[in-house]
Amino acid sequence: MTVRPIVLLGDPRLRLKGETVDSFGKYLHELLDDLAATMRAAPGVGLAAPQLGEAKRVCVIEADDRLYELVNPVIVRSDGEDRDLEGCLSIPGYAAYVTRKEKVWVVAQNRVGKKFKVSGSGLLGRALQHELDHLDGRLYIDYLDSMDELIAVSADDDDDEGGEKIRPKSRRARKALA
16 A cells, blocks of 8 residues: 555646546556555545546545445436535645535445445535546536635644544534545
8 A cells, every 4th residue: 555646636637537447456456555545644535546647437435434445436326415515635725615416326346346336425425426526527616606615724723633624514524525
């Protein structure tokens, strides 16, 4: 596992669409391990391969004390609406209120290619949507009417969890999504 540099806003690799993964060997396993290590070191709730400069449909999310490794994920169903603060490791120092679906159902593959389903609401649901957007070259700022909606947050205002001092509904959402 290697902690790798996170691609920041302005780098064109952040806007690339991830390619479908069809090989489930050593390269993919190392990418998943690096994504998890980098996400945890940031710290964040999720991280997508394009944020490491890899145009692959791969991401990781850690929510509810569980690590989700998602390869070729697709949202197959969604319901409701939820508006909450969201941040991104590729846009450090900022957050904004973003409206997303309240609950999503996702079909993905694991690191060996086996299909599985995951559904989520709250932090997990928001993180699933956020990370899958990265796989299509979209960022949370694309949902804003104006960049004036961004809220500056300071790493100097760390709370007891070491996350940025923002006040979303979910306490764990204080860490940046990715």
